[in-house]
Amino acid sequence: MPVVPPQKSKKKKPTVPLPAPRNLRTALGGPSFFGNLITTILIFLVLMSVYSLVESFIQPTNEIPLSTVAADVAAGKINSITVNGDGLNIVFTDKSTATSRKDVAAGLPETLATYGVTPAELSKVSLTVQGQSGFQFWFITLAPILIPLLFFVFLFWFLSRQVKGAGMQAFSFGQSKARITDPADSSQRVTFADIAGAREAKEELLEIVDFLKNPKKFLDIGARIPKGIILMGAPGTGKTLLARAVAGEAGVPFFSISGSEFVEMFVGVGASRVRDLFQLAKKAAPAIIFVDEIDAVGRVRGAGVGGGNDEREQTLNQILVEMDGFEPAEKVVVMAATNRPDVLDPALLRPGRFDRRVTIDLPDRRDREEILNIHARQKPLGPDVVLSVIAERTPGFSGAELYSLMNEGAILAARENRKEITQYDLIRSIEKVMLGPERKSHLLSKKEKELTAYHEAGHALVSSVLTYADPVHKISIISRGRAAGYTLKLPFEDKKMQSRKQFFDDIAATLGGYVAEEMLFDDVTTGPSNDLAVITALARSMVARFGMSEKLGPIAFGERQLGNEPYSEQVASQIDAEVTRIIVEAKERAKKVISEHRNALDAIAKELIEKETVERSEFEKILIANGILPKKREEEDASIVPPAGDIV
Numbered sequence: 001m002p003v004v005p006p007q008k009s010k011k012k013k014p015t016v017p018l019p020a021p022r023n024l025r026t027a028l029g030g031p032s033f034f035g036n037l038i039t040t041i042l043i044f045l046v047l048m049s050v051y052s053l054v055e056s057f058i059q060p061t062n063e064i065p066l067s068t069v070a071a072d073v074a075a076g077k078i079n080s081i082t083v084n085g086d087g088l089n090i091v092f093t094d095k096s097t098a099t100s101r102k103d104v105a106a107g108l109p110e111t112l113a114t115y116g117v118t119p120a121e122l123s124k125v126s127l128t129v130q131g132q133s134g135f136q137f138w139f140i141t142l143a144p145i146l147i148p149l150l151f152f153v154f155l156f157w158f159l160s161r162q163v164k165g166a167g168m169q170a171f172s173f174g175q176s177k178a179r180i181t182d183p184a185d186s187s188q189r190v191t192f193a194d195i196a197g198a199r200e201a202k203e204e205l206l207e208i209v210d211f212l213k214n215p216k217k218f219l220d221i222g223a224r225i226p227k228g229i230i231l232m233g234a235p236g237t238g239k240t241l242l243a244r245a246v247a248g249e250a251g252v253p254f255f256s257i258s259g260s261e262f263v264e265m266f267v268g269v270g271a272s273r274v275r276d277l278f279q280l281a282k283k284a285a286p287a288i289i290f291v292d293e294i295d296a297v298g299r300v301r302g303a304g305v306g307g308g309n310d311e312r313e314q315t316l317n318q319i320l321v322e323m324d325g326f327e328p329a330e331k332v333v334v335m336a337a338t339n340r341p342d343v344l345d346p347a348l349l350r351p352g353r354f355d356r357r358v359t360i361d362l363p364d365r366r367d368r369e370e371i372l373n374i375h376a377r378q379k380p381l382g383p384d385v386v387l388s389v390i391a392e393r394t395p396g397f398s399g400a401e402l403y404s405l406m407n408e409g410a411i412l413a414a415r416e417n418r419k420e421i422t423q424y425d426l427i428r429s430i431e432k433v434m435l436g437p438e439r440k441s442h443l444l445s446k447k448e449k450e451l452t453a454y455h456e457a458g459h460a461l462v463s464s465v466l467t468y469a470d471p472v473h474k475i476s477i478i479s480r481g482r483a484a485g486y487t488l489k490l491p492f493e494d495k496k497m498q499s500r501k502q503f504f505d506d507i508a509a510t511l512g513g514y515v516a517e518e519m520l521f522d523d524v525t526t527g528p529s530n531d532l533a534v535i536t537a538l539a540r541s542m543v544a545r546f547g548m549s550e551k552l553g554p555i556a557f558g559e560r561q562l563g564n565e566p567y568s569e570q571v572a573s574q575i576d577a578e579v580t581r582i583i584v585e586a587k588e589r590a591k592k593v594i595s596e597h598r599n600a601l602d603a604i605a606k607e608l609i610e611k612e613t614v615e616r617s618e619f620e621k622i623l624i625a626n627g628i629l630p631k632k633r634e635e636e637d638a639s640i641v642p643p644a645g646d647i648v
């Protein structure tokens with residue numbers, strides 16, 4: 001049911017549910033952990049029984065004292081004695097057997113002599129000394145110590161492996177858990193050639209590469225090189241990749257750690273880890289320290305209810321202390337990445353800390369094509385693949401999404417046992433990446449199907465009639481991710497900026513689903529709840545961030561939180577009133593469109609109920625039949641396969 005406007009496909013993402021099982025498993029320490037524990041206990045039991053078997057083997061029942069042996073030798077009752085280390089196997093003349101023990105150091109004749117056995121008496125007995133002693137002797141002597149010891153070593157190793165796997169850190173207290181990438185390891189090496197687009201960012205970072213490669217040149221001339229560089233950009237734009245590439249280009253070790261790893265730790269551990277990490281890096285200098293997701297520790301301190309998180313503050317303080325303590329000649333550069341620069345503590349951004357900021361934008365059309373090309377390197381593409389077309393259809397996609405698009409394409413081809421990826425595979429993958437896989441098994445009842453069809457038809461119709469809304473590319477009532485149905489919209493070009501008029505039309509189109517439900521069924525469902533969350537957030541941003549309310553004027557009010565109140569209660573309620581007004585007006589406009597074009601709405605819904613998915617060409621035929629002129633793209637290429645686009 002979501003209405004996804006082009007650029008906002010990102011925000012829609014939350015509709016795709018988080019893979020709960022994974023989180024759960026991590027939280028519980030994993031079922032395999034307990035499974036393995038049982039295995040361990042079983043192994044232990046087996047070892048125990050083997051050991052006692054060996055024991056009983058070494059000590060057969062009939063053991064007699066040495067004095068008895070001596071007496072029996074003297075009496076001529078013994079036929080032969082086999083010496084086995086300190087053990088004696090005795091065979092009597094009547095064929096019965098017994099064992100005995102002697103002192104390991106002394107020979108048997110000497111030992112018997114001390115019991116008064118004469119050489120003549122002894123010569124009647126056949127003596128064999130088994131050459132074994134070496135291994136068997138040591139095994140027998142050491143086994144009682146070694147077997148339990150080995151067992152404990154094994155158990156410990158096993159547990160620590162499990163514990164790490166389960167994401168716990170109990171065994172690596174205090175030490176830095178940084179992952180280190182060695183510059184000599186070419187399999188892990190990333191260079192700027194692996195990153196498409198991000199031209200400005202690369203240019204900025206070249207300076208850092210230069211410094212790390214040849215610090216002397218800079219230090220001799222008295223240049224101060226930035227200690228801290230912060231990379232800012234939406235998730236998946238390649239921040240982590242860029243940081244690794246700087247290390248790769250400069251050929252220096254790369255120490256990376258993620259801010260989110262600190263959050264769930266015990267107080268004090270985070271700070272000591274930071275200390276260790278900086279120490280390690282200084283030893284390896286020139287080097288790069290990379291703190292990923294720094295917003296997890298670097299949020300504005302002292303905000304938030306309850307005084308915030310002690311651990312986070314201590315960790316952050318330690319990072320600042322370490323950075324302040326750098327000598328000018330220290331050849332360590334600290335890089336950090338965040339997708340929430342707005343929440344960062346200003347202390348982090350002060351001169352001498354992260355004073356260099358590099359912004360990475362979502363890739364534009366040309367960049368997207370380049371990124372696709374990079375990820376197509378190892379993949380056999382069919383002759384019909386035109387990556388520029390894919391790039392054109394994926395506005396708002398991040399590098400990471402383009403990467404998974406290529407990957408999904410390869411999976412589709414492999415599933416159908418083809419050796420090459422076709423254009424159609426890639427086209428299908430666009431939707432898959434955007435919406436999650438189709439859920440064909442999710443069956444709608446007749447009533448639900450009708451409701452979903454009208455809901456989506458409402459989005460599509462309002463989008464098509466309002467001037468500034470994006471054109472519809474596809475409508476479907478096959479559920480995907482958590483959405484029961486979806487309307488895909490695709491803008492004609494990449495939008496870097498959006499205008500007030502576009503926002504107004506977007507909000508109306510998003511409300512189209514709600515309004516259609518209400519008008520037709522005289523009732524509303526929980527279906528549009530996500531639509532409503534999106535437009536409410538958008539309307540609030542229009543008023544409080546973009547200054548798009550005529551009543552309140554061009555002021556960026558920012559966010560009001562407890563302990564951080566940049567404006568009064570009164571202004572807050574004015575903002576709320578404006579948000580309400582925008583949404584109510586948009587609803588009226590959606591209502592007007594739908595009642596004026598009721599025939600078109602019915603026709604679209606009917607087609608959806610019948611076919612479940614309506615592509616752009618069929619959709620436009622319905623519009624024309626009902627007197628609505630479809631939106632046209634300039635220099636449109638008719639040869640293009642039905643496009644995929646944005647979701648409403």
Ligand code: ADP
Pocket residue numbers: 194195196197198233234235236237238239240241242337371374398399400401403
């Ligand atoms: P971020 O750290 O910004 O969330 P990542 O650096 O983790 O993003 O990017 C994830 C993946 O997306 C990378 O490993 C890479 O495969 C792909 N990617 C992202 N941006 C680009 C780019 N500009 N060029 C090539 N691949 C990219």
Ligand code: ZN
Pocket residue numbers: 001002003455459513528531648
């Ligand atoms: Zn919807």
Ligand code: MG
Pocket residue numbers: 236239240292337
């Ligand atoms: Mg990252």
